[in-house]
Amino acid sequence: MSWWRHAVIYQVYVWSFADSDGDGIGDLAGVRSRLPYLRDLGVDAIWLNPFYPSPQADNGYDVADYRDVDPRFGTLADADALLREAHELGLRIIIDLVPNHTSSDHPWFQEALTAAPGSPERGRYLFRDGRGDEPPNNWMSNFGGRAWTRVPDGQWYLHLFAPEQPDLDWTTTDVREEFHAILRFWLDRGVDGFRIDVAHGLAKDPSLRDVATAGEDRHPHWDVDEVHDVYRGWRRVMDSYPGDRVFVGEIWVQTVERLALYLRPDELHTAFNFAFLTAPFEAAALREAVDSSMRALGQVGAPPTWVLSNHDVVRHVTRYGGGALGLRRARAAALLMLALPGSVYVYQGEELGLPEVEDLPDDVRRDPVFQRTGGAEPGRDGCRVPLPWSEATPSLGFGPGAATWLPQPPGWNALTVERQAADPTSMLNLYRAALAHRRTLPSAALTWLPAGETVLAFRRGPGFLCIVNVGDDDVPLPEEARSASLMLHSDPAATGEVLPGGSTAWYADSDRDRGLAG
Numbered sequence: 001m002s003w004w005r006h007a008v009i010y011q012v013y014v015w016s017f018a019d020s021d022g023d024g025i026g027d028l029a030g031v032r033s034r035l036p037y038l039r040d041l042g043v044d045a046i047w048l049n050p051f052y053p054s055p056q057a058d059n060g061y062d063v064a065d066y067r068d069v070d071p072r073f074g075t076l077a078d079a080d081a082l083l084r085e086a087h088e089l090g091l092r093i094i095i096d097l098v099p100n101h102t103s104s105d106h107p108w109f110q111e112a113l114t115a116a117p118g119s120p121e122r123g124r125y126l127f128r129d130g131r132g133d134e135p136p137n138n139w140m141s142n143f144g145g146r147a148w149t150r151v152p153d154g155q156w157y158l159h160l161f162a163p164e165q166p167d168l169d170w171t172t173t174d175v176r177e178e179f180h181a182i183l184r185f186w187l188d189r190g191v192d193g194f195r196i197d198v199a200h201g202l203a204k205d206p207s208l209r210d211v212a213t214a215g216e217d218r219h220p221h222w223d224v225d226e227v228h229d230v231y232r233g234w235r236r237v238m239d240s241y242p243g244d245r246v247f248v249g250e251i252w253v254q255t256v257e258r259l260a261l262y263l264r265p266d267e268l269h270t271a272f273n274f275a276f277l278t279a280p281f282e283a284a285a286l287r288e289a290v291d292s293s294m295r296a297l298g299q300v301g302a303p304p305t306w307v308l309s310n311h312d313v314v315r316h317v318t319r320y321g322g323g324a325l326g327l328r329r330a331r332a333a334a335l336l337m338l339a340l341p342g343s344v345y346v347y348q349g350e351e352l353g354l355p356e357v358e359d360l361p362d363d364v365r366r367d368p369v370f371q372r373t374g375g376a377e378p379g380r381d382g383c384r385v386p387l388p389w390s391e392a393t394p395s396l397g398f399g400p401g402a403a404t405w406l407p408q409p410p411g412w413n414a415l416t417v418e419r420q421a422a423d424p425t426s427m428l429n430l431y432r433a434a435l436a437h438r439r440t441l442p443s444a445a446l447t448w449l450p451a452g453e454t455v456l457a458f459r460r461g462p463g464f465l466c467i468v469n470v471g472d473d474d475v476p477l478p479e480e481a482r483s484a485s486l487m488l489h490s491d492p493a494a495t496g497e498v499l500p501g502g503s504t505a506w507y508a509d510s511d512r513d514r515g516l517a518g
Contacts, residue, residue, distance in 0.1 A: 001443070002244050002246075002269075003044060003045075003092070003244055004045075004193070004244070004246040004248075004269060004270060004303075004343060005303040005342070005343060006303070006341075006342065006343055006443070007043075007044040007045055007092075007343045007344075008042065008043045008044050008045075008338075008343070008344045008345075008346060008435060008438070009043065009044065009045045009046070009047050009094065009248075009343065009344070009345050009346070010038055010041070010043040010045070010046050010047070010345075010346050010348065011046075011047045011049070011310060011311070011345055011346065011347045011348055012031055012046050012047065012048050012049065012348055013026075013049045013311045013347075013348055013384055014026050014027065014028070014031065014048055014049055014050075014051050014060075014073055015049070015059055015060075015384065015386075015405060016348070016384050016385060016386040016387060016398075016405075016406070017030060017031055017034065017348055017386075017387060018030030018031060018033060018034050018387070018389070018398060018399070019386070019395070019398050019399030019400075019403075019404075020033060020399070020400075021399070021400075022399050022400045022401040022403060023072075023399075023403060024386075024395070024399065024401075024403030024404050024405045025072050025073075025405050026073075026386065026398075027072065027073045027074050027078075028051060028069065028073050028074040028078040028079060028081075028082050029074055029078055030399070031046075031048070031082060032078070032081060032082050032085055034389075035082075035085055035086055035089055035091065036089070037417070038091060039089045039090065039091060040432070041351060041431065041432060041435060042431075042432060042435030042436055042438075042439075043091070043346065043435065044091070044092065045091060045092035045093065045094055045192065045193075046086065046091055046092070046093055046094065047094040047095075047096070047195050047248075047345070048093065048094070048095050048096060049096050049311060050063060050096045050098060051069050051070060051073040051074075051079070051095075052064070052065055052066055052068060052069065052070060053065040053068050053069070053070045053071075054070055054103055054105075055103055055104075055105050055164065056070075056072075056366075057103070057104075057162055057164035057165065057368060058143075058161065058162055058164070058165060058367075058368055059366060059367075059384075060096075061098050061161070061165070061197060062098075062101070062102070062103035062104070062105075062162065062164050062165045063098050063102055063103055063106065064102070064103040064105040064106050064107075065106070066097075066182045066185075067182065067185050079189070080189060083189060083190045083191065084190075087190070092192035092193070093190075093191055093192050093193075094191070094192060094193040094194060094195055094246065094248065095186060095191050095193075095194060095195070096194070096195050096197060097179075097182070097183075097194045097195065097196055097197065098197040098198075099168070099170075099179055099196065099197070099198075099199075099202060099230075100160065100161075100167060100168065100197065100198040100201045100202055101159065101160070101161060101165040101166055101167045101168060101198075102165070102166060102168060103164060103165065104163065104164045104165070104166055105164075108121070108124050108125075109125065109166050112124065112125055112127065112157075112166075113151060116153075117129075117153065117155050120174070122155075123169060123172050123174075124168060124169060124172055124174050124175055125157055125158070125166050125167065125168060125169055126157060126158035126166075126167050126168075126169050126204065126208075127151075127155045127156070127157050128155065128156055128157075128158070128208065129154070129155055129156070130148075130150070130154070130155070130156050135147075135148035135150070135156050136148060136156055136208055137208050137209065137210045137211075138210045138211055139158070139160070139208075139210075139211060139220075139221060140211075141159060141160060141161060141162070141372065142160055142161050143161050143162050143368045143369050143372045143373075144369065144372035144373040144376075144377065145372050147159055147160050149163045158204075160198075160201060160221065161368070162368045162372065167201075167204075168202075170202045170203060170226075170227075170230055171206075171226075176230070176233060179234070180233065180234070180237050183234060183237050183238065184237065187237075187238065187241050187245065191245075192243070192244075192245050192246065193245050193246035193247060193248065193269075194246075194247055194248070195248050195249075195250065196247060196248070196249045196250060196268070197250055198250060199227075199231075199249035199250050199251045199262065199268070199271070200222055200223045200227065200249070200250075200251045200252055200253055200262075201221060201222055201227075202227045202230055203224035203225070203226035203227035203230070204220065204221045204224060205220035205221065205224055207220075208220065222252070222253070223251075223253045223254070223258060228261065228262070228264075228267060231247070231249075231262065231267040231268050232266050232267055234247065234268075235247070235266055235267055235268070246269045246270060247268040247269050247270070248268070248269065248270045248271060248272065248305070249262055249268045249270070249271040249272070250271075250272055251271045251272065251274075252274060255296075256275055256292045256293050256295075256296040256297070257296050259271055259296065259297070260296040260297050260299060260300045260302065261300075263297060263300050263302035264300050265300070265301060269302070270302060270303060270305050270343060271302075271305065272305055272307055272310075272345065273289070273293050273304055273305045273306055273307060274307075275289045275292065275293055276289040276290065276293065276306050276307065276308075276337075277307050277308060277309070277310075277313065281320050281321075281329050281333065281470050282470060283451075283453060283454055283455060283456050283468075283470050283471075284453075286336070286456060286468075286470070287448070287456055290304075290340065290446070294341075294342075294446070303341075303342045303343055304340070304341070304342035304343075305342055305343045305344070305345060306337045306340050306342060306343070306344050306345070307337075307344070307345040307347070308330070308333055308334070308337060308347070308350060309347040309350050309383065310345070310347045310383075311347065311380065311383060311384055312380055312383075313380075313383065314356045314382065314383060315347075315349070315350065315354060315355055315356045315382075315383045316330055316333065316350070317330045317350075317353055317354065317355045317356070318355045318356035318358070319356075320333070322355060322356075325502070326355065327353050327355075327427070328490075328491070328502040328503070329470075329502050330350070330353060330427075331353075331427060331430055331490035331491070331503070331504075332468060332469075332470070332490045332502050332503050332504040333504075334350070334427075334430065334431065334434065334490070334504075335430075335434055335466070335468075335488065335490050335504035335505075335506060336456065336466065336468050336504050338434045338435065338438050339438075339441070339458075339460070339464075339466040339504075339506060340446065341443070341444075341445060341446055341460065346431070347383075348387060349387050351427060351428050351431040351432075352387070352388070352415050352416075352417065352420060352427055352428055353415065353426075353427035354385075354387075354388075354412075354415060356382040356383055357381075357382045357383075357385045357406075357409055358378070358382055359409075360381055360382060360385075360406060360407070361407075362375060364381075364406055364407060365378075365379055365381045366381060366405075366406075367379030367380050367381045381406055384406065385404075385406045385407070385408055385409070386398040386399075386404045386405065386406060386408060387417075388408060388412040388413065388415055388416040388417070389416055389417045389418065390416050390417065390418035391413055391416060391418065391419075392418075395408070396408055396412060396413060396416055397416065397417075397418070424492075425492040430488075430490065433488055434488060434506075437487055437488055437506065441460060441464050442460050442461035442462075442463050442464055443461075444460045444461025445460070445461075446458050446459075446460055447459045447460070449465075449478060449480060450478070451467075451478060452475055454469060454470050454471030454473075454475065455467065455468065455469050455470070455471075455475055455478075455499070456468040456470070457478050457480070457481075459480070459509075462509065463508060463509055464506070464507070464508065464509065465480055465481055465484055465506070465507040465509050466504065466505070466506055466507075467481050467499055467504065467505050467507070468503075468504045469499040469500065469501055469502065469503055469504075470502065471501050471502075472501040472502065473501050474498040474499065474500050474501060475498065475499050475501075476497060476498055476499075477497050477498060477499055477505075480507075480509065481499075481505070481507050482497060483509070484507035484508060484509035485507060485508045485509070486505060486506075486507055487505075487506040487507060487508050488505070488506040489503065489504070489505045489506075490503045490504045490505070491503040
């Protein structure tokens with residue numbers, strides 16, 4: 001079975017993971033220094049957010065050169081060393097690829113600005129004439145404001161995100177051939193896969209029609225069918241290389257059935273499961289997210305993926321209520337996620353139970369969402385605060401000095417890796433134990449068991465049971481669990497024949513005669 005069908009992949013947000021040189025910004029050398037930590041945590045692979053040369057208008061998602069490393073993060077030699085050392089430790093490396101747009105500093109866009117309307121240089125991007133003094137249509141930026149910026153000769157260019165991120169025109173041969181060459185550049189260096197940013201956004205309706213206010217089944221710039229031809233071409237490139245490499249798409253679509261279209265055998269391998277991430281901490285909603293995902297993806301032979309947090313959303317400790325309640329639910333959700341068949345993504349710091357930092361001063365926030373909405377939207381900086389490793393330095397071990405590009409909350413000294421490693425009941429040790437046990441779980445499919453309205457209970461083959469109580473009150477254990485051996489519990493104080501509210505338990509069941517195997 002391909003490794004990516006069941007892997008645990010750890011997301012490293014390079015800015016905030018580990019700083020080797022004391023400038024307050026994480027870097028590739030910092031990542032290298034923490035590879036043993038990731039190996040010991042028990043993950044199979046690392047996904048790195050963008051480390052390419054960039055003006056950093058969107059923390060690296062505005063790429064100026066797809067074949068190099070930003071000096072803030074190191075050098076191309078550092079990237080090669082990271083690949084080599086990770087592979088020596090048995091860890092695979094997935095890198096971020098940003099194909100919907102480049103930086104406005106990219107040489108192509110600079111050429112387009114000096115070229116004439118209708119020129120091949122402008123044809124690589126979406127330059128259009130306006131409607132008088134108005135932009136070509138009513139499209140809005142995901143970061144606030146309209147999605148068009150006017151240049152001095154009167155034309156407008158499209159940017160579905162910040163103005164510093166002009167959208168590429170994927171109908172042009174130049175663009176398609178360039179990204180095939182970029183894929184080959186990194187595959188030749190040994191990367192094990194690519195995470196594709198905004199994978200659902202590359203194709204646009206050729207008419208560039210307005211977004212309707214109501215009654216529209218299909219959107220003119222998200223999930224347009226022509227995008228699939230792009231990924232068929234990419235898959236042919238990847239399949240020409242040896243080894244078991246993977247594409248994973250960031251694909252926000254309306255239904256899991258639309259998601260499955262991206263994962264047909266000649267397109268991408270996997271995609272993030274946002275239905276699971278966005279589900280409330282309720283039994284019916286979580287079960288529906290699991291069932292619909294496995295049903296739709298199973299029809300195209302793709303594995304489901306499970307994720308609770310990432311660099312673009314509020315950390316789930318906070319989403320689940322914050323404080324002791326949010327932490328309790330986050331522990332339970334972690335064991336639910338890690339018990340499911342398929343692959344898992346862990347966002348850096350969730351294994352420490354880090355909450356969202358909601359009180360960052362306005363003057364330190366970098367997210368263009370905050371800037372372009374005039375502070376009406378807080379943006380995503382709160383989930384990107386540098387990690388606390390130890391109390392060895394004023395930056396809690398993030399770097400050799402006091403500098404951190406975003407300030408760490410005072411209370412995070414109690415959440416450091418160092419402290420949690422010494423506490424057998426910590427979130428970190430729960431993740432370590434769960435990841436170790438996960439390697440021993442049966443590969444069988446999931447079979448739901450009868451349970452109360454606040455309980456999720458399922459078996460994966462004879463030998464493993466998972467019981468989740470999403471309610472606030474204790475519930476009696478299902479009969480199947482009472483005769484099984486407790487493997488792991490999210491509530492370290494749990495005992496007896498009840499399952500405490502907001503907790504998950506794993507059981508080893510050696511009784512193979514129940515007829516309940518999936």
